[in-house]
Amino acid sequence: MSDTTILVEQDDDGTNRLEIVCKPFDPADADYDGELFLGIYWDGKEEAFGILKREHAAKLAELLTRDH
Structure with a gap:
């Protein structure tokens, strides 16, 4: 999985930017199990x-x- 960034919202001038980032957590670690x-x-x-x-x-x- 690669890094994923989702822009939730921002004002027209680029301020008040809310982002969610999801990426593998320490995949180089020998104990990595998909976290x-x-x-x-x-x-x-x-x-x-x-x-x-x-x-x-x-x-x-x-x-x-899912559909709510």
């Missing part, structure tokens, strides 16, 4: 992050893509 880094950025500053196990990432993707 993903999930970060939330506001105007380029990391505001929150989490490390998701493979099964949690799959569940999150399912929740975000």
